[in-house]
Amino acid sequence: MISEHTALVQQAMDVLEKNWTGTFTQPGALLYHHQWSWDAAFIAIGYAHYNQARAEQELRSLFEAQWTNGLVPHIVFASQPTDYFPAFPFWELELNPLVPPQRKTSGIVQPPVHATAVLHIYRHAQDIEQARAFLAEMFPRLQAWHAYLYRERDPHNEGLAFIRHPWEAMDNSPIWDPILQRMHLRPEEIPTYHRVDTSSVQAKYRPGKADYDRYTYLVKFFASCDYDEARIAATCPFLVQDVLFNSLLCQGNRDLAEIARILGEDPQPFEHWAEQTARAINQKLWHEERGIYLDFDMVTQQSIPVSTAAGFLPLFAGIPDARQAQRMYSYLNSPSFCGLTEGCYAVPSYDKQAPNFSPDCYWRGPIWINIDWLLYHGLSRYGLSEYAQRIRQSIIELIEQKGFYEYFNPLNGAGLGTYQFSWTAALLLDLIY
Numbered sequence: 001m002i003s004e005h006t007a008l009v010q011q012a013m014d015v016l017e018k019n020w021t022g023t024f025t026q027p028g029a030l031l032y033h034h035q036w037s038w039d040a041a042f043i044a045i046g047y048a049h050y051n052q053a054r055a056e057q058e059l060r061s062l063f064e065a066q067w068t069n070g071l072v073p074h075i076v077f078a079s080q081p082t083d084y085f086p087a088f089p090f091w092e093l094e095l096n097p098l099v100p101p102q103r104k105t106s107g108i109v110q111p112p113v114h115a116t117a118v119l120h121i122y123r124h125a126q127d128i129e130q131a132r133a134f135l136a137e138m139f140p141r142l143q144a145w146h147a148y149l150y151r152e153r154d155p156h157n158e159g160l161a162f163i164r165h166p167w168e169a170m171d172n173s174p175i176w177d178p179i180l181q182r183m184h185l186r187p188e189e190i191p192t193y194h195r196v197d198t199s200s201v202q203a204k205y206r207p208g209k210a211d212y213d214r215y216t217y218l219v220k221f222f223a224s225c226d227y228d229e230a231r232i233a234a235t236c237p238f239l240v241q242d243v244l245f246n247s248l249l250c251q252g253n254r255d256l257a258e259i260a261r262i263l264g265e266d267p268q269p270f271e272h273w274a275e276q277t278a279r280a281i282n283q284k285l286w287h288e289e290r291g292i293y294l295d296f297d298m299v300t301q302q303s304i305p306v307s308t309a310a311g312f313l314p315l316f317a318g319i320p321d322a323r324q325a326q327r328m329y330s331y332l333n334s335p336s337f338c339g340l341t342e343g344c345y346a347v348p349s350y351d352k353q354a355p356n357f358s359p360d361c362y363w364r365g366p367i368w369i370n371i372d373w374l375l376y377h378g379l380s381r382y383g384l385s386e387y388a389q390r391i392r393q394s395i396i397e398l399i400e401q402k403g404f405y406e407y408f409n410p411l412n413g414a415g416l417g418t419y420q421f422s423w424t425a426a427l428l429l430d431l432i433y
Helices: 002-019 037-047 052-063 114-123 128-152 174-181 209-224 229-235 243-263 268-285 309-317 322-332 369-381 385-402 422-432
Strands: none
Touching: 002 037, 002 385, 002 422, 037 052, 037 114, 037 369, 037 422, 052 114, 052 128, 114 128, 114 243, 128 243, 128 268, 174 209, 243 268, 243 309, 268 309, 309 322, 309 369, 369 385, 369 422, 385 422
16 A cells, blocks of 8 residues: 555655654644644644654643643643734633643644544554553543543543534634624624734635624633633533534544553443443434434533534444434435545535535535544444545545645635645655555
8 A cells, every 4th residue: 555655655754754843743834833733633633653752742741731630731832932813822721720830732622633642652653562551541631531531521421522612613614604603792702813824824814803703702702701610601602512523532442442441440440431422422423314413502502503514424433223314324425525426535524505605715614634534434433435445545536646745625615724734744744554
């Protein structure tokens, strides 16, 4: 398999080498100068195939910034200051006792794919003794991370963790539109800020000012609550039980249970979490008429009727039954999500037939390699191999033809966002190996 793509494999390794800082890997040197949480997990998955030590260091670096309550921050800021916004001071965490001394972080999280990455490193280890020691090192940290999500982000003990900011999942996804649009902010509630993302990427491809006003308002709201999750949950205007987040949490629990078994620890607590979350996703987030899973708005107590590629990701965690999986496959294999037609690129992030679909704008239509990688594994899990292999081949061809971009136009394959993007390179390596 590698021999067919020798040059492409080397290019992917070169991207990761270019973005390596000595302690972690930047998602992209042009815009993303710090370490991002789920990026680090996906990047480690790629490294695991050829550089075990670096794969382990990637996650070790991230978890060194884990808060005392178990929270794994979505950004760990590099020691050297940059012009990235929002920078550390904007989060108002300088004196927060939850943040480890000498580390600078954000105050939100990203999807919990870390246990999956840690187990992946072990399964592909060149040095199994070293890998087992790494499992033992990471096990209590992963346990604390998942415990935080169930203790602090599941106030009704449903088995579903809530997210409290769009940046905790798919930034400017159309899923968030109805929530953000009902957030009527007074001028004095909008923080002063200066964006830098639109100086390196065309503004039309990024979230608009109205969205950013609300993103920044939420950050200041969390600071005003001293990052106390109970206070946040009581009045936060953005509280969502997200399909993507909870699907990865479910699979993360399954993988944490396997790590426990390898280490001779009790896997039962993690198996319980996994089954509780799988059951809740099926009972609360499945939409029978659409044949897909939908996010749930905890403020209005209603499903959010927006179909995105993330709605298929319970496949990755083995959550749907065979009938549900077939319903999802029928929807996925349709003009809405590309299907198996010739000349069609990989699966877009949003239903192409939706009226506000955009092929170029961030999470509002473009192809994201991490989502398609998760879909590939989910479809393979259910024996839907024809579509799974189509996705795999499309990802390889897309990157080979267009380059290592952050995301891609699903209609013409054009590369978008920042270039030399690390998880694009890392997940390509995993598909080729």
